[in-house]
Structures are given as C-alpha cells and as structure tokens.
Amino acid sequence: MKNYLFLFLFTWTFAYGAVAKAKEKSGTIKYKVVVNGEERSRYGYTELHYHQNVVKIQKVRSGNAQQIPTTPDEATYIDLTQEKIFDLAILNTGNRFHTASAIADLPEVEITEETQEILGYTCKKATLLLFSNRIDLWFTTETGLRGTPYPQGGLTEGVVLKMVRNGSYELVADAIEFIKPKKMPALLPENLGEEVDKVQYRARIVDNYVTTVNVFDREQISWGNEINNPEGDVSGETYHFAGGTVILKKVKLPEVTDDYSVFAKIVQYSNGDAYDRTGSVFMIPTDKKLSFLEGLKNGAKSLPKYLDTQGKEYQGVIVTDEYTPALELVRFFTPFGIRHFNEKRKVAEVNWEDSTVYKQDISYLLPELQGEAWIGAFIGNYDKGGHILSLDLKYYPGSSVVREQTKKYWVQPIFNTLNLMEMAGQEYGTMFDGDSLKVTFNVPEGVKNVRLQYISTGHGGWGGGDEFNQKSNELFIDGQKVFTHIPWRSDCAAFRKYNPASGNFWNGISSSDLSRSGWCPGSATNPVTIPLFDMEAGTHQLQVAIPLGQREGSSFSAWNISGVLVGEYE
Structure with missing residues (x-):
C-alpha cells in the first residue's frame, strides 16, 4: 500500500511540475495595446522573441504607414546568460550604437497570490512602483518562454503576458507562436555598434528626430x-x-x-x-x-x-x-x-x-x-x-x-x-x-x-x-x-x-x-x-x-x- 501511495505522489508531483514550469522553448509573443479597456491598434504592437536564453523586444508600427526617414530601428535584448540588457539603435544612415546595463540593476518586484488566466495559461501577479507609477506584471512559467515586453519594469520567472501601468495602459499578449529552435536564428546581433551611456543613447535618438x-x-x-x-x-x-x-x-x-x-x-x-x-x-x-x-x-x-x-x-x-x-x-x-x-x-x-x-x-x-x-x-x-x-x-x-x-x-x-x-x-x-x-x-x-x-x-x-x-x-x-x-x-x-x-x-x-x-x-x-x-x-x-x-x-x-x-x- 505504501509503495502505491509513494508512486501516486511521485507521479502527481511530476505532472504538476510539468504544467507549472514547462520545458524551455523558442517562440514569439505578440502584445496589443489596450488603453482604458479599449484596444488601440493605431499604436501598433510589441513583439517579444525568445531563443537560447536571449530575449528580443521590439515595437512594430501598425498597418502600412510609412515612417519618417529619421525613425531609427530600435530593439532591446536581454541576455540571460551574460545577465545584461542591451538597447540597440540603427539610424537611417546605417550608424548603430547601443547602451548596456546589468539585469541586477532592474527594480525588484513583489509577487502576490493573485492569479489570472491569459491565453489559457495561469499567470501570477507581480507589482512594483516605478517613478511613482504602479506597474502590474502578470507572468507565467507554463509556456517555456522567458522575458517581458516591459524590461524597465523588472524581470520575473517565466514570461510576462500582461503589463498594466496605473490601471489604464496595458500591453496584453494577443498570440503566441512556438518555433522549432533549429529554425530560429540567433537573436543578439554580433555588431552592436558604438557603446554609449544611457543619457547619450537617448539624446542621440531624440536628436535624430x-x-x-x-x-x-x-x-x-x-x-x-x-x-x-x-x-x-x-x-x-x-x-x-x-x-x-x-x-x-x-x-x-x-x-x-x-x-x-x-x-x-x-x-x-x-x-x-x-x-x-x-x-x-x-x-x-x-x-x-x-x-x-x-x-x-x-x-x-x-x-x-x-x-x-x-x-x-x-x-x-x-x-x-x-x-x-x-x-x-x-x-x-x-x-x-x-x-x-x-x-x-x-x-x-x-x-x-x-x-x-x-x-x-x-x-x-x-x-x-x-x-x-x-x-x-x-x-x-x-x-x-x-x-x-x-x-x-x-x-x-x-x-x-x-x-x-x-x-x-x-x-x-x-x-x-x-x-x-x-x-x-x-x-x-x-x-x-x-x-x-x-x-x-x-x-x-x-x-x-x-x-x-x-x-x-x-x-x-x-x-x-x-x-x-x-x-x-x-x-x-x-x-x-x-x-x-x-x-x-x-x-x-x-x-x-x-x-x-x-x-x-x-x-x-x-x-x-x-x-x-x-x-x-x-x-x-x-x-x-x-x-x-x-x-x-x-x-x-x-x-x-x-x-x-x-x-x-x-x-x-x-x-x-x-x-x-x-x-x-x-
């Protein structure tokens, strides 16, 4: 009887663990913008890519609208192996530059007991205050993906499927596409260009506009x-x-x-x-x-x-x-x-x-x-x-x-x-x-x-x-x-x-x-x-x-x- 009980508990624990924390995968998550409960497609959307311990976050403009020539290509990369974050900008001139920071410098989040289901995944809630703004992060470990569409708001386990700022502005996961690792290229570019500090990085972006x-x-x-x-x-x-x-x-x-x-x-x-x-x-x-x-x-x-x-x-x-x-x-x-x-x-x-x-x-x-x-x-x-x-x-x-x-x-x-x-x-x-x-x-x-x-x-x-x-x-x-x-x-x-x-x-x-x-x-x-x-x-x-x-x-x-x-x- 004891052997049967032990086998049941072991099987249940293994199965529960598999659901709670899925095996690491590669894929892409698309996030829509919601303001005061209404979707705002004119703001475009945010994409999160995860592959081989690297996260790439990039905003995608809506529709076929042509960007003004001085609009730079920007992306944020979270290298979980190096424990670093890289912000990269490529100007229309081809000039590229980046700024680097440590993951350890991100603000800490407080995990609550609240849960919410998003796209069929059970998410926990984390909160923090950022420049007097209340940030709520709903994250899950069930997808096998990692990262966040809002890196300045800190990192959690697994992946964030929803970010809420001051209860009115939201980034909400709209779709998840899993990609076979062999078919997904490396995310972090070999050439990040000149390294500058955060102040100079933002100043160059602004000056370009x-x-x-x-x-x-x-x-x-x-x-x-x-x-x-x-x-x-x-x-x-x-x-x-x-x-x-x-x-x-x-x-x-x-x-x-x-x-x-x-x-x-x-x-x-x-x-x-x-x-x-x-x-x-x-x-x-x-x-x-x-x-x-x-x-x-x-x-x-x-x-x-x-x-x-x-x-x-x-x-x-x-x-x-x-x-x-x-x-x-x-x-x-x-x-x-x-x-x-x-x-x-x-x-x-x-x-x-x-x-x-x-x-x-x-x-x-x-x-x-x-x-x-x-x-x-x-x-x-x-x-x-x-x-x-x-x-x-x-x-x-x-x-x-x-x-x-x-x-x-x-x-x-x-x-x-x-x-x-x-x-x-x-x-x-x-x-x-x-x-x-x-x-x-x-x-x-x-x-x-x-x-x-x-x-x-x-x-x-x-x-x-x-x-x-x-x-x-x-x-x-x-x-x-x-x-x-x-x-x-x-x-x-x-x-x-x-x-x-x-x-x-x-x-x-x-x-x-x-x-x-x-x-x-x-x-x-x-x-x-x-x-x-x-x-x-x-x-x-x-x-x-x-x-x-x-x-x-x-x-x-x-x-x-x-x-x-x-x-x-x-």
Missing part, C-alpha cells in the same frame, strides 16, 4: 562698433543694423507637416552691458511690396507711416495693403549684467547663473517658419560690448508616421509697436496717449476659428512709469470690446540669480525683484490667446486702448505690443 536650425551662434548685439555687412542678400551671413543692435540672417527653414511643433531657444549673456533690456526675436515677412527690410537697409523713414490723433508719426507698425510688419517670435528681457558682472558683485546666498536660456513654443507660427526666411534679433542697448546671443529653431515631429502635407493654418501679423530700430530713430509706442492703436485687416474666405496671439509689455522705468504700474489693455473688433487684459508679472524675485548688476535697496529688495508690466529681467513674455471664433471673412478693424502714463520731465512711458492672427482653413 529633431530638426535644428542654428540661426545665430554667439553673435554680438551691441552699439557703436564698425559694421561691414555683406553685399546683397546673402544666405547664411549675419547682417548688423541700427548701430549693431539688430542682427539679421537669411536662412533656409525645413518644410514640414502641420503636426510638427517648433520651439525657439535663445541663449543670452552680457558682454559689457549692465542693464535689463528689451529683446525680440522676429521674422520679416516679404509677401508684399514693402517689408521691414526696407527700414533696416534705408532707415525707419522708408517704412509706411502711422499717425496718431496728435499727428505724431510711427514707422512700420501696422499691416497695410503694401506692407506687413515684423512678425514677433519671442519677446524676452535680458537680466542685469549676467556673466560679465558675476565676479564684480557678490551677494550672500546667491550663486549667479552663467547665461539666460529662453525656450518658447511658437508652433502657432509654423506656416510662416518654413522655406526661405529672414530671421532677426534685437536687444536695445548703447554699449560697445553689449550682449552675446545664440538662437536655435527646433522642429519636433508630432508622429513618426509620414503625414500628408496640407495647408491647414492661416497666419497674418497685423501690428508690432516694438521699435526694433530704437537705436536708429524708430519711434517708441506712445500712440496710446488719449488715443488707441487702430489697424484694418482682412480675413480670407474659408478661414475659421480665428484668434489673436497678443504680446504686451509696458515700459517707463521710474515709479510713475508704466513699467511699474498695472494698466488695462482693452481690445475692440469693429467697435465691440472683445478682451481686457492687464499684463503683470509678480514673480520677478525668482530671477534674482540671473541679475548680478541689479541694484540692491536698503530694505533687502533688489531692483530685479520688483513686479513689472508683463515682464521680468531674465524672462520671456508669453503671448495671450484672444479667441475671435465668430469673426467672418472680410474686412475688420481692431483697436487697442491703453491708458498711457503721463510724462515726468524727460521720462515717458511706452507700450510694446504685437499681434498676429491665426486661423484654420475649412
């Missing part, structure tokens, strides 16, 4: 130095105007589809100027008979005149039938003397920054930021050292799939009172003294969902000046008020570490700490979006009214405002 146009590289913007501009309109050469306070370059910008995002990145530091200054990066539209180029080359008086009610002239500030004003990309403000004055003034508990970096999303201007364009930068100053500025335009694809090129968006600059040629006699924006700025514009047929992107900053640097006083900006379309806005920044003290030359008052406040009309020394000003969705095609008039502060002796206030209309084609 991003198109960067370096417009200016450490160019000097200053006053009073000798200027020798190239003859004619030469692409790629830097021109200096307005005594050297405006730099300009003709560049070739990429032709991209509407799903791209574009950012302007500006890096600036003082080369001798101690003061906070108004800065602007702009583009010059050349779609009409006259452009702002005329003013830069031939003087401000060559630009179309705008008259206020007192008969004062302002040059090139509004759109006309024959002229489009400069299109402002970014309004920024230099801090007090960053870098140049860092060693000349020490303040307790403040470590000065080396430069200011401004990076702003200007994707709403994408239709204008393609093809050949004149891009400029202005920093108002009267210093021979002035400032050093670099500018990159960065284009980020919205998808790795090739999109059809469509003309979806409409862009029209309509006013800009920032006197970019301040140091060459262009008038300050003082037309608001008992008056309003008026501009007539046209919306083409087929354009809808129009909005105004509005940038406004007040100036007048004394206690009674508009730099330090809140003023209401009222906007009217065809006589009807559509928007009221008070530009104001109360967070200027956060920029103290960029302002070594700022004056320090007896009470512990620095000049750079003071709140201002829509700007701070060391900041960029965000445009305000004003919806004009009911605007119909045809001719309209816009008015901007601001209660301009009164003069005090030689001190006066002015407003730098710029506006561009953006719409969508039906």
Whole structure:
C-alpha cells in the first residue's frame, strides 16, 4: 500500500511540475495595446522573441504607414546568460550604437497570490512602483518562454503576458507562436555598434528626430562698433543694423507637416552691458511690396507711416495693403549684467547663473517658419560690448508616421509697436496717449476659428512709469470690446540669480525683484490667446486702448505690443 501511495505522489508531483514550469522553448509573443479597456491598434504592437536564453523586444508600427526617414530601428535584448540588457539603435544612415546595463540593476518586484488566466495559461501577479507609477506584471512559467515586453519594469520567472501601468495602459499578449529552435536564428546581433551611456543613447535618438536650425551662434548685439555687412542678400551671413543692435540672417527653414511643433531657444549673456533690456526675436515677412527690410537697409523713414490723433508719426507698425510688419517670435528681457558682472558683485546666498536660456513654443507660427526666411534679433542697448546671443529653431515631429502635407493654418501679423530700430530713430509706442492703436485687416474666405496671439509689455522705468504700474489693455473688433487684459508679472524675485548688476535697496529688495508690466529681467513674455471664433471673412478693424502714463520731465512711458492672427482653413 505504501509503495502505491509513494508512486501516486511521485507521479502527481511530476505532472504538476510539468504544467507549472514547462520545458524551455523558442517562440514569439505578440502584445496589443489596450488603453482604458479599449484596444488601440493605431499604436501598433510589441513583439517579444525568445531563443537560447536571449530575449528580443521590439515595437512594430501598425498597418502600412510609412515612417519618417529619421525613425531609427530600435530593439532591446536581454541576455540571460551574460545577465545584461542591451538597447540597440540603427539610424537611417546605417550608424548603430547601443547602451548596456546589468539585469541586477532592474527594480525588484513583489509577487502576490493573485492569479489570472491569459491565453489559457495561469499567470501570477507581480507589482512594483516605478517613478511613482504602479506597474502590474502578470507572468507565467507554463509556456517555456522567458522575458517581458516591459524590461524597465523588472524581470520575473517565466514570461510576462500582461503589463498594466496605473490601471489604464496595458500591453496584453494577443498570440503566441512556438518555433522549432533549429529554425530560429540567433537573436543578439554580433555588431552592436558604438557603446554609449544611457543619457547619450537617448539624446542621440531624440536628436535624430529633431530638426535644428542654428540661426545665430554667439553673435554680438551691441552699439557703436564698425559694421561691414555683406553685399546683397546673402544666405547664411549675419547682417548688423541700427548701430549693431539688430542682427539679421537669411536662412533656409525645413518644410514640414502641420503636426510638427517648433520651439525657439535663445541663449543670452552680457558682454559689457549692465542693464535689463528689451529683446525680440522676429521674422520679416516679404509677401508684399514693402517689408521691414526696407527700414533696416534705408532707415525707419522708408517704412509706411502711422499717425496718431496728435499727428505724431510711427514707422512700420501696422499691416497695410503694401506692407506687413515684423512678425514677433519671442519677446524676452535680458537680466542685469549676467556673466560679465558675476565676479564684480557678490551677494550672500546667491550663486549667479552663467547665461539666460529662453525656450518658447511658437508652433502657432509654423506656416510662416518654413522655406526661405529672414530671421532677426534685437536687444536695445548703447554699449560697445553689449550682449552675446545664440538662437536655435527646433522642429519636433508630432508622429513618426509620414503625414500628408496640407495647408491647414492661416497666419497674418497685423501690428508690432516694438521699435526694433530704437537705436536708429524708430519711434517708441506712445500712440496710446488719449488715443488707441487702430489697424484694418482682412480675413480670407474659408478661414475659421480665428484668434489673436497678443504680446504686451509696458515700459517707463521710474515709479510713475508704466513699467511699474498695472494698466488695462482693452481690445475692440469693429467697435465691440472683445478682451481686457492687464499684463503683470509678480514673480520677478525668482530671477534674482540671473541679475548680478541689479541694484540692491536698503530694505533687502533688489531692483530685479520688483513686479513689472508683463515682464521680468531674465524672462520671456508669453503671448495671450484672444479667441475671435465668430469673426467672418472680410474686412475688420481692431483697436487697442491703453491708458498711457503721463510724462515726468524727460521720462515717458511706452507700450510694446504685437499681434498676429491665426486661423484654420475649412
């Protein structure tokens, strides 16, 4: 009897073990993407291959969609023998590189007693927290395969058939194909290319997607130095105007589809100027008979005149039938003397920054930021050292799939009172003294969902000046008020570490700490979006009214405002 019992227990244990942990095999698992309970086939799927103690994980795009040329081939390999993980990328140029890490460095998982059946296999649940995300892994040892479609989430016994992130995003095994080992090639490539660390690996992948146009590289913007501009309109050469306070370059910008995002990145530091200054990066539209180029080359008086009610002239500030004003990309403000004055003034508990970096999303201007364009930068100053500025335009694809090129968006600059040629006699924006700025514009047929992107900053640097006083900006379309806005920044003290030359008052406040009309020394000003969705095609008039502060002796206030209309084609 005892022998029969022993034989039964031995047979049951062997059979159970065979089910619980199958003999090692080779094969492929396909995982679908499920978001909030719904399958998302447009995300493609993930494939896991297992053969001879090596796991390969690779994402497969959906359908027959063509990938953009810069999309790299990426795969992750888990070598269970070497106990290493390799991430491999092959660029469209053929260049390949990889990063390696140890399996021992993966996060540990906690095994629970919960089970779930997936594709007929009993799976156990493992959990972990990863960067504050809850990860649930359902794994089984019954398939004879090993690995996980989500290696950053740690390894388990057997193979993971489902990964759930924060209860909403899932990778779920959809099919398993077992392959005879003799028919499956070795998974780990012999040539992994150059080895780099994880930071450089990811940076190379990102850089491969991003198109960067370096417009200016450490160019000097200053006053009073000798200027020798190239003859004619030469692409790629830097021109200096307005005594050297405006730099300009003709560049070739990429032709991209509407799903791209574009950012302007500006890096600036003082080369001798101690003061906070108004800065602007702009583009010059050349779609009409006259452009702002005329003013830069031939003087401000060559630009179309705008008259206020007192008969004062302002040059090139509004759109006309024959002229489009400069299109402002970014309004920024230099801090007090960053870098140049860092060693000349020490303040307790403040470590000065080396430069200011401004990076702003200007994707709403994408239709204008393609093809050949004149891009400029202005920093108002009267210093021979002035400032050093670099500018990159960065284009980020919205998808790795090739999109059809469509003309979806409409862009029209309509006013800009920032006197970019301040140091060459262009008038300050003082037309608001008992008056309003008026501009007539046209919306083409087929354009809808129009909005105004509005940038406004007040100036007048004394206690009674508009730099330090809140003023209401009222906007009217065809006589009807559509928007009221008070530009104001109360967070200027956060920029103290960029302002070594700022004056320090007896009470512990620095000049750079003071709140201002829509700007701070060391900041960029965000445009305000004003919806004009009911605007119909045809001719309209816009008015901007601001209660301009009164003069005090030689001190006066002015407003730098710029506006561009953006719409969508039906």
